[in-house]
Amino acid sequence: MPRGITPRLNICHMYPDLLNLYGDRGNIMAYRMRCLWREIEVAIHQVNIGDSVDFDRMDFIFLGGGSDREQSLMAADLAEKAGALEQAIEGGVPVLAICGGYQLLGKYYKTLTGDIIPGLGILDLYTDGGETRLIGNVAVEVELGGIRQTITGFENHSGRTCLGKLDPLGKVMAGHGNNGRDGMEGARYKNVICSYLHGPLLPKNPFVTDYLIACAVKRKWSIPLKPLDDSIEMSANSVMLKRLLGP
Amino acid sequence: MKKARLFIALITAKLLVFLIRLLGRGKGTSLPGSIALKIYPGLISDLSSRVRKGVIVVTGTNGKTTTNNMIARILEAGGGRVLINREGANLINGVAAAFAREMNFLNSRAFDYACLEVDEAAFPGVASRVRPCCVVITNFFRDQLDRYGELDRTIALVRNALKEMEGTRLVLNADDPLVAQLGRSTGLQSVFYGVAEHGGVTRQGAAAREAKFCPFCGHELAYRYYQYSQLGSYSCPGCDFSRPDPDVEGTSPRRGGSFTQCRVRFRQGSAVSLEVPVYGMYNLYNALAAYATTLLLDMDPQKAAGFLKGYRPATGRMERFDYRGKPVYLNLVKNPTGFNEGIGALVEMSGADLNVMIAINDNDADGRDISWLWDVDFEILADCQERIREFVCSGYRAEEMALRLKYAGILTSRLVVEGDFNEAVSRVLGGGAGKTCILATYTALWPVERILSGYAKRDHTPAEHLPHVS
Ligand SMILES: [Zn+2]
Numbered sequence: 001m002p003r004g005i006t007p008r009l010n011i012c013h014m015y016p017d018l019l020n021l022y023g024d025r026g027n028i029m030a031y032r033m034r035c036l037w038r039e040i041e042v043a044i045h046q047v048n049i050g051d052s053v054d055f056d057r058m059d060f061i062f063l064g065g066g067s068d069r070e071q072s073l074m075a076a077d078l079a080e081k082a083g084a085l086e087q088a089i090e091g092g093v094p095v096l097a098i099c100g101g102y103q104l105l106g107k108y109y110k111t112l113t114g115d116i117i118p119g120l121g122i123l124d125l126y127t128d129g130g131e132t133r134l135i136g137n138v139a140v141e142v143e144l145g146g147i148r149q150t151i152t153g154f155e156n157h158s159g160r161t162c163l164g165k166l167d168p169l170g171k172v173m174a175g176h177g178n179n180g181r182d183g184m185e186g187a188r189y190k191n192v193i194c195s196y197l198h199g200p201l202l203p204k205n206p207f208v209t210d211y212l213i214a215c216a217v218k219r220k221w222s223i224p225l226k227p228l229d230d231s232i233e234m235s236a237n238s239v240m241l242k243r244l245l246g247p
Numbered sequence: 248m249k250k251a252r253l254f255i256a257l258i259t260a261k262l263l264v265f266l267i268r269l270l271g272r273g274k275g276t277s278l279p280g281s282i283a284l285k286i287y288p289g290l291i292s293d294l295s296s297r298v299r300k301g302v303i304v305v306t307g308t309n310g311k312t313t314t315n316n317m318i319a320r321i322l323e324a325g326g327g328r329v330l331i332n333r334e335g336a337n338l339i340n341g342v343a344a345a346f347a348r349e350m351n352f353l354n355s356r357a358f359d360y361a362c363l364e365v366d367e368a369a370f371p372g373v374a375s376r377v378r379p380c381c382v383v384i385t386n387f388f389r390d391q392l393d394r395y396g397e398l399d400r401t402i403a404l405v406r407n408a409l410k411e412m413e414g415t416r417l418v419l420n421a422d423d424p425l426v427a428q429l430g431r432s433t434g435l436q437s438v439f440y441g442v443a444e445h446g447g448v449t450r451q452g453a454a455a456r457e458a459k460f461c462p463f464c465g466h467e468l469a470y471r472y473y474q475y476s477q478l479g480s481y482s483c484p485g486c487d488f489s490r491p492d493p494d495v496e497g498t499s500p501r502r503g504g505s506f507t508q509c510r511v512r513f514r515q516g517s518a519v520s521l522e523v524p525v526y527g528m529y530n531l532y533n534a535l536a537a538y539a540t541t542l543l544l545d546m547d548p549q550k551a552a553g554f555l556k557g558y559r560p561a562t563g564r565m566e567r568f569d570y571r572g573k574p575v576y577l578n579l580v581k582n583p584t585g586f587n588e589g590i591g592a593l594v595e596m597s598g599a600d601l602n603v604m605i606a607i608n609d610n611d612a613d614g615r616d617i618s619w620l621w622d623v624d625f626e627i628l629a630d631c632q633e634r635i636r637e638f639v640c641s642g643y644r645a646e647e648m649a650l651r652l653k654y655a656g657i658l659t660s661r662l663v664v665e666g667d668f669n670e671a672v673s674r675v676l677g678g679g680a681g682k683t684c685i686l687a688t689y690t691a692l693w694p695v696e697r698i699l700s701g702y703a704k705r706d707h708t709p710a711e712h713l714p715h716v717s
Contacts, residue, residue, distance in 0.1 A: 017459070022616070022618045022619075023618035023619055023620065023621025023622050024621075025621060025622070026618070026621030026651075026654070029621070029654045029655075030654055033654050033656075135615075135616075136615070137615070154615075154616045154617075154618055156616060198616075198618050199616075199618050200618055200621050203621070203650055203651070203654050204647070204650065229659075232646065232649050232650050232653050232659065232662070232664075233650060235646045235664070236646040236647045236649070236650045239644075239646050239647075
């Protein structure tokens with residue numbers, strides 16, 4: 001990195017007008033603040049329906065979830081951008097996809113009545129609709145950047161997602177996870193992290209945020225991330241872990 | 248046989264209420280109702296049919312308790328006997344308990360009106376039993392998603408229940424498109440209330456806006472201005488749906504020390520002046536809803552306005568306490584819009600510096616998912632944090648509340664985590680600022696209120712003695 005130039009990351013917030021459920025914007029806040037605290041500038045690009053976007057220029061893409069109607073509006077718009085998004089993902093752009101956004105990256109969503117709603121087909125996974133919603137606090141053991149950590153969050157989904165040849169994000173320690181059966185939660189592919197955990201995921205699990213920031217930074221410059229004081233973050237995390245897993 | 252069952256149900260419920268209070272296990276608002284309903288399922292419809300002039304049901308996301316209490320206050324002051332389900336007992340068991348507690352077998356306590364606040368999810372069940380003469384709907388905001396599913400579903404639930412009712416009249420918020428649409432979509436006779444454009448409206452929509460699309464044709468609604476959240480003046484570019492011309496409309500609202508004033512314009516052309524001893528725009532909406540309802544029940548406009556002036560806020564609705572000569576405000580928060588309203592009122596408080604306590608629990612009644620805290624605009628507090636000495640975060644999710652404030656940009660040196668309510672209340676009161684503001688979720692509110700009452704006096708300064716703004 002040449003001296004005197006401030007590093008700057010481009011954050012892409014997909015459909016903030018449409019997908020504002022479950023405190024999704026908390027993930028953007030966390031990413032942004034943890035950059036700013038390290039003197040990394042950020043520019044947030046909000047992409048709404050009909051807007052064009054250059055995914056290749058982005059350093060982080062966030063895709064959240066919404067209600068059914070919002071989800072289908074988003075799917076129709078994103079379908080037109082699928083090729084460019086896939087190219088960016090293959091090129092290593094870090095992505096966080098939550099709930100509906102996670103499902104949409106997969107092959108399809110099959111409803112209870114048997115209708116197949118096609119996904120973008122970028123990731124090798126599919127989702128079946130379920131009779132009941134899987135709701136509650138979750139703890140998941142993950143390994144990010146060689147470090148084993150436990151993330152916490154809240155899940156609320158009726159879809160059951162199954163992974164093809166993809167790694168899960170982690171192992172469910174408490175809660176339901178992808179489908180309530182195989183003990184797995186989320187998915188990983190290149191620099192993409194998918195999860196059913198909102199809650200929101202990034203503020204409460206700063207090591208996930210820092211992993212995504214580090215991925216972005218590494219693609220542009222060779223500077224290490226300054227450590228931050230995470231005592232409040234980790235106490236919020238550990239209070240929930242204690243409740244779910246015992247002391 | 249029916250009579251005997253009713254008799255047993257009532258005796259049992261009354262006995263249970265008595266025992267629960269005796270044992271100090273709560274206010275007896277739910278269990279006696281559920282037992283009484285098991286003994287005699289027809290309890291609510293049977294007892295509600297004995298109410299002489301009619302049952303009024305208030306539903307919607309925010310402002311149910313305040314609006315319902317205001318309606319009851321006006322009707323009572325007008326000489327009516329009013330049965331009311333107080334203290335948020337707004338599910339079917341709570342309604343049953345209210346009837347069982349207040350009514351007796353000889354019918355000697357005959358009521359003129361029953362004023363019931365009813366949770367949106369419980370609305371179909373309660374409404375079909377009590378057959379209300381009028382239904383008041385305050386607003387629809389996102390609330391506790393993990394319990395009710397999505398907002399669209401809640402509204403459909405209410406709409407379908409209303410379609411089954413004949414002769415019921417609606418009192419609807421004209422400024423909330425999600426509420427106003429119910430006039431046309433149910434075909435019921437409707438009275439609309441709202442607030443006219445004034446200096447405080449904005450042209451920009453807020454982040455937590457719920458209604459974006461026309462409920463009739465799906466086009467994105469166009470707004471001329473916003474009052475707050477999705478409330479404002481809207482119209483659909485795709486069809487003829489737009490903000491209805493209100494029958495009762497507040498104009499030029501003004502804020503006083505701890506009251507709100509406005510002129511009320513009627514569609515017929517006349518006007519009165521209204522003053523309510525409560526804070527904030529959202530409470531003005533509640534007052535207008537209550538006012539419109541009582542006019543619909545043939546109350547005299549001047550008298551009703553006078554009675555409303557004597558209204559007292561219920562526990563945790565910006566309720567004012569006095570601690571060693573300094574005011575302490577206690578406010579219930581349960582969803583992003585309500586929380587933003589509470590923060591708005593806090594920021595508007597003029598003069599001295601503040602101490603703030605926020606208590607967040609995640610029991611079923613609070614909503615187990617607290618991710619909605621990230622939809623609240625705490626960033627507004629960060630902008631004026633030099634006025635706030637300390638933020639005391641409490642409750643089961645105290646740590647997460649502190650985390651939210653940290654990411655809103657509040658300095659960590661101003662954040663205190665104190666999960667224990669006793670310690671937290673004593674810390675915030677001892678903070679030494681000129682004013683104290685306590686915000687608490689539902690199940691945190693009651694313990695906090697009890698502890699606070701031990702330190703501070705409830706402030707009952709009558710509105711008449713407050714200075715008037717000129
Ligand atoms: Zn329309």
